[in-house]
Amino acid sequence: MNNEEDRKEEKKDVCEDCGSTDHEIDYERAERICVSCGLVKVYQEFGANDDNRHYGEDATATKVRTLGVTDKNTALGSMPSPYADVRRLSPKAKQAWRRRSKVARGTVYKRHPFFGKVIREVEVLCGSNTAAGIEHLARMACTPLTTEQEKVREGLKSCDRKRLAMSKQQICRQRDDLRGSDEESNARIIAIALAELGGDLGITPKIDRRFYLQRFGLTNEQILSAKAIILRHYKARLKLQRLGVASFCGTPKPRRIHPSELRDDDVDQVTAHLEENLSATLSDADLDAVHRNAAYRLDLLCEPGDDRVSPLTVNTNIRMVVACVYYAALQSLDLADGLLNRVASTCRLTGSGVSSRLEQFRDEDTSGKLFVDGAFEDFIQL
Numbered sequence: 001m002n003n004e005e006d007r008k009e010e011k012k013d014v015c016e017d018c019g020s021t022d023h024e025i026d027y028e029r030a031e032r033i034c035v036s037c038g039l040v041k042v043y044q045e046f047g048a049n050d051d052n053r054h055y056g057e058d059a060t061a062t063k064v065r066t067l068g069v070t071d072k073n074t075a076l077g078s079m080p081s082p083y084a085d086v087r088r089l090s091p092k093a094k095q096a097w098r099r100r101s102k103v104a105r106g107t108v109y110k111r112h113p114f115f116g117k118v119i120r121e122v123e124v125l126c127g128s129n130t131a132a133g134i135e136h137l138a139r140m141a142c143t144p145l146t147t148e149q150e151k152v153r154e155g156l157k158s159c160d161r162k163r164l165a166m167s168k169q170q171i172c173r174q175r176d177d178l179r180g181s182d183e184e185s186n187a188r189i190i191a192i193a194l195a196e197l198g199g200d201l202g203i204t205p206k207i208d209r210r211f212y213l214q215r216f217g218l219t220n221e222q223i224l225s226a227k228a229i230i231l232r233h234y235k236a237r238l239k240l241q242r243l244g245v246a247s248f249c250g251t252p253k254p255r256r257i258h259p260s261e262l263r264d265d266d267v268d269q270v271t272a273h274l275e276e277n278l279s280a281t282l283s284d285a286d287l288d289a290v291h292r293n294a295a296y297r298l299d300l301l302c303e304p305g306d307d308r309v310s311p312l313t314v315n316t317n318i319r320m321v322v323a324c325v326y327y328a329a330l331q332s333l334d335l336a337d338g339l340l341n342r343v344a345s346t347c348r349l350t351g352s353g354v355s356s357r358l359e360q361f362r363d364e365d366t367s368g369k370l371f372v373d374g375a376f377e378d379f380i381q382l
Helices: 002-012 091-105 113-126 128-133 135-142 147-154 158-163 167-172 183-200 209-216 220-242 259-278 284-300 318-332 340-346 351-367
Strands: 023-026 031-034 040-042
Touching: 113 128, 113 135, 113 183, 128 135, 128 183, 135 167, 135 183, 135 220, 147 158, 158 220, 167 183, 167 220, 183 209, 183 220, 209 220, 259 284, 259 318, 259 340, 284 318, 318 340, 318 351, 340 351
Parallel strands: none
Antiparallel strands: 023 031, 031 040
16 A cells, blocks of 8 residues: 555656656745756645645735835746746756746846835835825836836926926935935935825825934925925826826826815824923913813814814914914913914914914904904903
């Protein structure tokens, strides 16, 4: 019985092409390679305690990372085994071919590695969900146009051709104060710009770039310039898509955002920054009273509004509204001494601008020119 099983095993290991029994086993890719002719076959080996998982070409249990890969079909583990008819080659040529095929099977050729680097930066800074959400924007910014798209671009005006140029190259070739000092710095600038653009388009949560500027020694101008270049490129693609150009029809359209959503996000962000900055001066009890007072004032103004209710101060920048509301709350609680510039700078405004706009709100409310329901008066005590 054992002899019959051994003969069956020997027959199983005979090469179907040349009849050789000399094989090499690649356990990582689950392949059996004939040493004589180079024929590659799937090799599955299971023991009594093995489960039903497969390896190599039929892998179902091993997760292949495709996030940040330029061509997902060439990710490691997803490319089919190479096969070539080498029977007519000389023994030396067959040996060289086997060596090259082994190298090729274990190698992933990244055509645009900078794209993967940007995605990894986004993933580290903002998380994997944000990286997955803006992957299409990163692919658009860091990879060149296809052959069909490039033909369309060549027939456009010079201004449109410039917008459709690869965003990565435009960003990396700016003057010294707008580009990074090295490739890693440029990848980080583009990653932050993409994450911020994803927040503006409603694709991903909004980020606060100030934290990253201090951490990596970057400037506002670098991020804003990169963001503007990427946004111009994206709008140029969408324009060609609206015109019905077939090669650009796959460009994902941005979600339509109601203005109240943007005001709501800005209110949350500015309020969080004010709490952080005012906590250094005010006690917890005073800070809580200021927040409740300001929240009541914002409610009187119907801020930030929604798709059914329009705020009373809808024509005023929401940061200015929040700054005026918080300074009015501080004044009504006798806590405003020395905090005007702190409130204004937190909202990216000037102290004189906030003070004059607050007085203007009060004058317009008194004269009846603008009805703000007394939201900026001093008598509100909570």
